[in-house]
Amino acid sequence: MELVRPELGLVFWMVVSFSIVLFILGKYAWPAILNGLKEREQTIAENLAKAEKAREEMKKLTAQNEELIRQAKDERDALLKSAKDVHDKIINEAKEKAQVEAAAVIASAKEKINNEKMAAITELKNEIANLSIEISEKVLARELADKEKQKAFVESLVEEIKFS
Secondary structure, three states: OOOOOOOHHHHHHHHHHHHHHHHHHHHHHHHHHHHHHHHHHHHHHHHHHHHHHHHHHHHHHHHHHHHHHHHHHHHHHHHHHHHHHHHHHHHHHHHHHHHHHHHHHHHHHHHHHHHHHHHHHHHHHHHHHHHHHHHHHHHHHHHOOOHHHHHHHHHHHHHHHHHO
């Protein structure tokens, strides 16, 4: 029970020892502890400033990346449009060339057909003329087999020529 009701001497020594400990702590320990806390506070503040700076740089880099991505998309769209234009131009040129070649082939075929038609007609006319001559020769040979008939025929031809 003495601890519950301390005597005056015990309280005095407790106050003296507490004051000595408080003085020693205040003189040597607390400045070191406060300096450590200040350094820690400065380090934390610097790290927060660095983090904020890094966050700002990340925002800038993100903005730059987005700009680069937008530019890349614009370039891609321009290249695709250019490629599509070239594709369409090549197809149109090919169609036009095919139409010109088709027209030339058709014209050539028509000309060839016409030439062959004319050759066939000419050959047919020649064949008909040859057949006509052969038939005429045979008819005349039969008609003119007799000398009297031949003389009469020549005289009739001469008469026709004189009247014409």
